[in-house]
Amino acid sequence: MASPAPILAARGVSKAFFGNPVLRDVSIALMPGRVHALLGENGAGKSTLINLLSGALRPDSGAIEIDGKAVSRHSPADARRAGIAVVQQELSLTASLSIAENIGLGAYPRRFGLVDYPALAARAKAACDLVGLNEPLSTPVGELSLGRRQMVEIAKALYRKPRVLILDEPTSSLSSTETRILTALLEKLRGEGIAILYISHRLDEVMQLCQHVTVLKDGACTADRALEGVNAAGLVRLMVGRDPGDLFPRWDSTRMDRTAVAVRKLSAGLMRDVDLDVRAGEVVGIGGLVGQGQEDLLLGLYGAIPAKVASATIHGVSGLPGNVPEANERGLAYVPADRKREGLHLIHPIVTNLMLPSFARMPALKLRSRAKERETAMGLALQFAIKGDLGRAAQALSGGNQQKVALAKWMPLNPSVLLLNDPTRGVDVETKREIYAMLRGFAAAGKAVVLLSSDTPELVHLCDRVAVVRDGRIVTLLERGELSEEAIVAAAMGAERERQAA
Amino acid sequence: MSIRDAGLLSRSRILAVVTSRPFLTFAIVALVWIVASFVSRGFGAYGHLRYLVELAAVIGLVAAGQTFVVIAGGIDLSVAAIVTVAAVGLPLFAIDADPTGLTPILAVLAMTTAIGLVNGLGVALLRVHPMIMTLAMATFLQGLLIIIAGGSAVTASNPLVTWVGNARPFGVPAGILVWVVVSVVVLVVMHATPFGARLFAMGAGPLAAKLSGVPIARTTMAVYGISGFMAGLAGILVLGMNGQGYVGIGDPYLLASIAAVVLGGTSILGGLGTYAGSIPGAILLVTITALITVVNASPGWRSILFGTLILALLLLSGREAARR
Known part of the structure; x- marks a missing residue:
């Protein structure tokens, strides 16, 4: 382990739903200034681990640590206060509200007890600039494409000035331009000492962006190591538990004249x-x-x-x-x-x-x-x-x-x-x-x-x-x-x- | 499959039936009947219980159409007005040439079905929200009734209508028999035909249903048409039981039909539910009304009691789980 204490860590956490173990004795440590990849097939337990880290669920055993100290109660509100922001795979935006309103939702700046819209606009603008959102801030989110909504979601997380940023498949609906902007942004945030947890099914992105990787398979941790010296095929083998072979089938022309x-x-x-x-x-x-x-x-x-x-x-x-x-x-x-x-x-x-x-x-x-x-x-x-x-x-x-x-x-x-x-x-x-x-x-x-x-x-x-x-x-x-x-x-x-x- | 597995399977199936909403609603009805018959003399008498079910038949018929509409993701607020239209309108169709009285009944049913189809047309093709469309239709019909009937009561002179409202073949009121037949047909259509499956799909997700090839417009119209038909049938039954029809005769059946559907466990959001729940739901509503009548209270208090009890029952029998 590196010398500084992890901002957020799970130590030997387990979680079961209705008697089915979903996570077994999993540990993960999010270090400042590091992009940490979390890999695993659907159903491997990634979402559950995120929910434990963000306080949405409580572990059956094991502990969540913030700045090296175990926290006894870890609610979503506690997590937000500790600077943990999660960008969920399921978008959590309200379609009828504007971009700015969505970004500030739950943390509106107030003045005389009312929403301070100028301050909100200024802060939301700053967050939007980071992710390259140039649409007018008053645009209802419902009018945006799925990819732009995803960017709003990310801006919403940044608006809270997080110390830990958890991204659950952020690029699954992004175009390649948007993905590039996001990649550059994450590099920058990393430089500012933010701990980033990055979940993606796109291995090339992971290889390019992340420094450390944790692989989950059937609820257990199969790898927790630096990404250096690992190739994509090796990662897939850790996730699937067997040799990946080629992802794509052999291509033969089956085209007919009809x-x-x-x-x-x-x-x-x-x-x-x-x-x-x-x-x-x-x-x-x-x-x-x-x-x-x-x-x-x-x-x-x-x-x-x-x-x-x-x-x-x-x-x-x-x-x-x-x-x-x-x-x-x-x-x-x-x-x-x-x-x-x-x-x-x-x-x-x-x-x-x-x-x-x-x-x-x-x-x-x-x-x-x-x-x-x-x-x-x-x-x-x-x-x-x-x-x-x-x-x-x-x-x-x-x-x-x-x-x-x-x-x-x-x-x-x-x-x-x-x-x-x-x-x-x-x-x-x-x-x-x-x-x-x-x-x-x-x-x-x-x-x-x-x-x-x-x-x-x-x-x-x-x-x-x-x-x-x-x-x-x-x-x-x-x-x-x-x-x-x-x-x-x-x-x-x-x-x-x-x-x-x- | 081993014998043990088979045993487990049938036990879990029994458990599923016992914990289902239709069964629970039936259980509540039985419980209320048993308790009430101890508390109030005469409540548990066969004749009284039979009378309750006969009254429930009217609500049950209206609720049959309402269940279709609600499962398909809509709501029909015009049922009360359609019941009145049928009850008041039937004598207008009297034809001397037909001594059986069947022709006017068919004419009224065709008319109420057509009213329902117009509701469906507005919802499906003009994209008017079901609440607005059916509420507007109700208001329109009420105006029409006042012009046509002019506030005076009409007397049923149709022999078939009188028979349906009063006869008791084999000791069972004809209204209950009609309800039983309708219930069987409704349950079959709802749970054993592709049409029924389309309704559930539409209610659970109209967009997914559309992209799966469900003919949305046609199905929506059919659903409101069925609701109109059922309300018409209820109107004829209520006219037969009352002997007279008047403007406002259908009014109690709007809230009652929706309450019966919801008490029976059908999701007001659409996509989940069964008419098997609305049946005991209708009986439960009539039972509550009867109980309140036994308690000597002023009409105002009765209404308050009725509303409170329905809310309490809904809280008891489980609120709807949130869904995304």
Whole structure:
């Protein structure tokens, strides 16, 4: 251990929920001026450890220490007073309040008992400048894209001038520019002596940014060491407990001559005049910075938002679907990015979630057969390796398993075109590998796959072609031979090709 | 699966039924009945209990439609007005050519269903909030009633309506029989058809339901149409039981229908619940009303007591867990 006392530490903490141990004898020490990575698959116990550190949960045994002294009571309020700020994976912002109000929420500067708005604006502005938020401070947060909201969340943590900053997957919804700003910011904060705990599924970021790493596997600590001399493959092995092999499946062209989707001059939402052809058996990637209109392209094709086209052909039938049932009828399926709100019904059992698209297509008053539904669901669970009791509510599943449910539920309809919106966001490495293999499998089975992704390596390794979107238009269409992370990022950023490559 | 496992499974299943809200509500009804029959002579008599269930049938019918709407994530505040429209409107449809009295009943049911469909149209296509849409509809209907009925009571001369309100085939009031049949159909539609599954999905997450291919507009209209139909059926039953229809006859059934749904454990936020809970919920409401009538209190105090008891019951039988 280094000489100065850790600002915040856990010593041999254990925690169990309903008799299931989630953390067993885990220790972690956050040192001033160090970025500490916390790695582990979904369900490894990372969130529980964060909750213990932030006082949201109390350990069953073991102790939390602040500045080297064990604290007997550690509530969220105590943690805030001790300068511990947490940026949660689940955004905690209020959509109808402005950026400034959200940032200051709970710690408004006051004057004569009222909110001192000028002071709030000044302090919020300072926090926004740090994270590169240049939107007007009075903008309601609900109008921002997911990535910008994440930046507000980070600014909110900085507003409190923390000594310890805990970031739970901060980059999962950020564009590469925003990620770069964040990286620079964290470097700066580190220099100011702040202790940072950084949770991410993106290993390259971790390797670049962090100095120390703690790896959790099934609630136990499998590594607590300096990052120097460790490579990404080694980290994955510590998390998964076996050799990672290659994350991506081998790429073979399975493209057919048959055109699945062809649109000319499609305009929907932010997208303007898009020409796109997707053939059966290929994976077409949609890349670009977050919030350039990519999602509208998928939703427009899916009939979920109003769209206009000069001409459109889907499986030889002309015209776009006018609504979602019609899109399903014509073989289209859509897997949303926000699986909690758009992809699943978390309060409902996994079985009904898996059966919903089928229910939507069946005759309305036909009698259901629970036995048959169970059988179908079990088959899907087996095929997609969904772990969990199918009768339980979907919220009991880990993020990765939820995502697999959101994908699996379409299979009974046997869709021929899959529209996927960031299917691996916030998903652990092992599930990512499974999903990647499935996507190539779908293509090999003759389905057309449109993969919208904020994860550039994914686009490079999985796609036959990648359409890069900027400002609501497809600016570049990269063929397989030209695909590289540099090429995609350069196209996404416009003319900055040289600077990007450097 | 070993025998031990099977034993555990069936025990956990029994436990799940016993701790379910419909069962608990039934248990509360039984408890109240037993206690009340000791305290007040005559309360526990078969005839009195049968009368309570007969009264509950009207609430139960309205609550059937309300349960559909609430599970699908909406609320229908026009049910009381629709009950009145049916009760007051039925004599207007009297046709001499049909001695059975079936035609006017069908006409009234078609009319109330159409009113419900208009509610659904407003909610689904014009995107008016369900509370606003149905409240506006209620106000509209009340105005219409005053113009048409002009404040005077109408007498039921329809033989079928009189039969439904008074006959007792096999010793069971016809109203209860209607309720039983409706309950079976409602439970089947709700829990054993794709239509029912779509409602739960819509209530739990309209956006996820839409993106999963659920035809939102059509389903919403169907749900409010069902609510209109059920309220119409209740109006016909209440007219038969009362012998007379008048403006305001349906008023008690708005709060009663919502209270029965919530007492039965259906989430007012939508997406969770069952009509199996609304049934004992309706009986419980009637029982409470009867108990309060036994206590000699002024109408003002009765109302206060009624409201307090409902709140207390809801607190007792568990408030809704927070959900994100």
